[in-house]
Amino acid sequence: MLKRNQTMRAVALTEFGEASVLTAHDLPAPTPGEHDLLIEVHACGLNPIDFKVRRGALAKGRPMPIILGFDVSGVVRGMGSAVNGFRVGDEVYAAPSLVRNGANAEFVCVDARTVALKPKSLDHVHAATLPLVTITAWEALLQRARIQRGETVLVHAGGGGVGHVAIQLAKLHGCRVLTTASSAESLALCKELGADVVINYRETDFVERVKQETGGRGCQVVFDTVGGETFDRSLDCVAADGRLITCVGTPSEKIAAKLFRLNATLIFEFMGAVGVYGVRPESHGEILRAAAKLVDEGKLKPHVSRVLAFEEIAEGHRLLEAGHVTGKLVVKVK
Amino acid sequence: MLKRNQTMRAVALTEFGEASVLTAHDLPAPTPGEHDLLIEVHACGLNPIDFKVRRGALAKGRPMPIILGFDVSGVVRGMGSAVNGFRVGDEVYAAPSLVRNGANAEFVCVDARTVALKPKSLDHVHAATLPLVTITAWEALLQRARIQRGETVLVHAGGGGVGHVAIQLAKLHGCRVLTTASSAESLALCKELGADVVINYRETDFVERVKQETGGRGCQVVFDTVGGETFDRSLDCVAADGRLITCVGTPSEKIAAKLFRLNATLIFEFMGAVGVYGVRPESHGEILRAAAKLVDEGKLKPHVSRVLAFEEIAEGHRLLEAGHVTGKLVVKVK
The missing domain is CATH 3.40.50.720 (NAD(P)-binding Rossmann-like Domain)
Incomplete structure (x- = not known):
């Protein structure tokens, strides 16, 4: 578990708008809920849903600041009381809920039922491109x-x-x-x-x-x-x-x-329904376990076109908004 | 088989329009194609698709006169060379293709793969309400x-x-x-x-x-x-x-x-796709066989609100167009 009152670096928005609303913050590290893993973020994939939420989609009425980032690969550092099947130190990957704070930060909480051990054959940067x-x-x-x-x-x-x-x-x-x-x-x-x-x-x-x-x-x-x-x-x-x-x-x-x-x-097809409606969270964990197996067998490969630094998240949004990104953009966090 | 050049009574349209375009004709009895059964029509169910085709749907460019009637129960009187599994005299029910001539007539040809033996526990009038x-x-x-x-x-x-x-x-x-x-x-x-x-x-x-x-x-x-x-x-x-x-x-x-x-x-859901595109005709025969079993087990019951005479087909169209028909309208042909 983290220390009480531990803070973390995050890129977050305090208002909806263009990529310029994404700014650096020191925020309290999140506390895992009953079903959550607390994941130390090593890498975070970017997706078009990031800029859609940044513009206000799915986020009406949510308290600011809002942290985006809906793909994560990292290491388990804590968990809620109802979590089974994971240990501190596990290397995992997941698609965090679209309606909670995401992985553009040093730590993120994710429903453990939606998480899987990351493919062994991939580093965090590549694993983080896959979940969503x-x-x-x-x-x-x-x-x-x-x-x-x-x-x-x-x-x-x-x-x-x-x-x-x-x-x-x-x-x-x-x-x-x-x-x-x-x-x-x-x-x-x-x-x-x-x-x-x-x-x-x-x-x-x-x-x-x-x-x-x-x-x-x-x-x-x-x-x-x-x-x-x-x-x-x-x-x-x-x-x-x-x-x-x-x-x-x-x-x-x-x-x-x-x-x-x-x-x-x-x-x-809206993969975010799991998070929005709380229906069948286990299904995402199942898919990610099966996908990790395919990756480790050499049958499924991510394509990374660019690895960004943590300070370049807004630039990543602009590239996605311009379109024609081949494969995935990913942010190296740790 | 029928005699050569045998004619039959039919209700048909020679132009698209209101129910008044449905008129009595003596027309040549149809000749079964390779996969067809020739069915002597005992009863014919009416459906909203009847008045839609009467107004021109699915029928652009088809030669007139057009015979409607897309539910039939009757007796096999002949068949094409590729037909298996039926004999002359079999009592059958089916949903004729929406893009061929239908069962508002004494005879109709139907792809045998879409046909099943009618439920034994129902007479033709009730069986004819079920297929479509x-x-x-x-x-x-x-x-x-x-x-x-x-x-x-x-x-x-x-x-x-x-x-x-x-x-x-x-x-x-x-x-x-x-x-x-x-x-x-x-x-x-x-x-x-x-x-x-x-x-x-x-x-x-x-x-x-x-x-x-x-x-x-x-x-x-x-x-x-x-x-x-x-x-x-x-x-x-x-x-x-x-x-x-x-x-x-x-x-x-x-x-x-x-x-x-x-x-x-x-x-x-457009059940007519089988006839329009010629895809998986067997699937309709399979459904009608399974449905006949349910009917004979007392698990599926048609509800007939009115039995019409052959001369009353136009009246049946008007009732369907007015809406609020409970269950089914059916025409006793023989």
């Missing part, structure tokens, strides 16, 4: 869309955080994977990860290409990680009886008109 | 939403065609069933079928009542068979991780805003 995107892709493809061997899966932004894990999971499950990307680094990553068809969407109309590649039928599973126009045009890539997944949740008036006749399913 | 609504409710609740024992299911229009089967299937699978209805006949039917909470939506706000009955959480499964405002307000009845099913396909701008944060799934 892996849980998102795993829930979406394996638990909800239930991809089957031989199915054709379209993954948008295959070079992105969720996308590059989604390609690997779909290939591991015997699917044919089509994917979209545009930067040279992302196009190369998609190929390296084994995508069967890599579509440079700046040069090729992805709807037409998908129709060509599927005999006009579309894909059984379409995973949109982008939203906006990509979502609307994805409606034209779904096969009969197909499943369209969005982890972005774009509003669209075209949803029913396109998907009803196809007898299709629209899956809204 | 049973396949719809079965696919929606059992195969796609995968209702689980102990889950709470909200069925809209529980006294309607799909609704009254949905209540029975959900109760058989150990779910708690909330349902909406308004006419005295429908309210009574919902209670008789074992719904746990019957909400008269004209007297009670169903969203408020659902919240009350579920501790504010909403229902794990919501089955909207109505559309329009009922669909929009159903978005407020879904629990986290829940599934919202529509067999109507209402456009709504609110879908993403409501369902994304809930980590919910939106299931568009």
Whole structure:
């Protein structure tokens, strides 16, 4: 356990707004609740949800300062009375709740049921890139869309955080994977990860290409990680009886008109529901244990495009907001 | 087999429009294709899809006259060369393809893979009420939403065609069933079928009542068979991780805003996809065989509110268009 009244370095916001609201603070280290692990943060992944919460999403009415950072790899330094299965000193990784203080700090509290031992073959910097995107892709493809061997899966932004894990999971499950990307680094990553068809969407109309590649039928599973126009045009890539997944949740008036006749399913994938509604927290721990095994077997690899210093978190937000980050950005904290 | 050039009585349309376009014709009896059974129609159920196709849905570019009628019970009188498992004289029931000529006639051709022997305990009039609504409710609740024992299911229009089967299937699978209805006949039917909470939506706000009955959480499964405002307000009845099913396909701008944060799934249930896209026709035969067993065990009962004569098909359309039909309308053909 930590000393009483121990303080910690944190990057936090005291108001919602642009990246400039992220500032350095000395704050009290958190005290673990009944089900929590207190984790000493060694590294923290960044995700688009960071800047969305920074702008106010999911955070209305929360007391300031608010600490972001929803991916962590680190070492257990304490725990609540109801925790089982962990010991002080364990090296763990997790996706902290989106509606509690996160890991842009030296310490973070995370519901132990959502935590797993980190992959042994990865250091903290690489392990910290995996939890949020892996849980998102795993829930979406394996638990909800239930991809089957031989199915054709379209993954948008295959070079992105969720996308590059989604390609690997779909290939591991015997699917044919089509994917979209545009930067040279992302196009190369998609190929390296084994995508069967890599579509440079700046040069090729992805709807037409998908129709060509599927005999006009579309894909059984379409995973949109982008939203906006990509979502609307994805409606034209779904096969009969197909499943369209969005982890972005774009509003669209075209949803029913396109998907009803196809007898299709629209899956809204929001991995944060575990934290927001307190439902089935164990499911995240299970996914992270299974993912760690895949990583240690060499079957799942994170791609890190840049390691940032603790002082560069605001810069990380700006890069994510500009788009086209290949793989993941991660912050080395310790 | 029928004689060459045999004609048959049919009710058909030669233009799209109001119920008055349905007129009596003597037309050539159809010739079964390779996978078809030729069925002598004894009874034919009516469904809202009848008047939708009559107005032009799913029928653009089809040659006239068009024969509607997408529920049949009758006797096998012939078959195509690829048919297995049926004999001339078999008593069968089926949901004919929505994009071929239907059963408002003395004969209809139906893909044998979508057909089953009718329940022995029912006459043709009662058997003909089941296929389309049973396949719809079965696919929606059992195969796609995968209702689980102990889950709470909200069925809209529980006294309607799909609704009254949905209540029975959900109760058989150990779910708690909330349902909406308004006419005295429908309210009574919902209670008789074992719904746990019957909400008269004209007297009670169903969203408020659902919240009350579920501790504010909403229902794990919501089955909207109505559309329009009922669909929009159903978005407020879904629990986290829940599934919202529509067999109507209402456009709504609110879908993403409501369902994304809930980590919910939106299931568009269109049983006609089998006929429209030619995918997995066997699945309908399997459902109808399983349903016939449930009927013969006394576990699934159709509710017929009115039996119409062959000359009254247009009147049946008008009743369905006016809404509030309890259970099913069926036409005695032979």
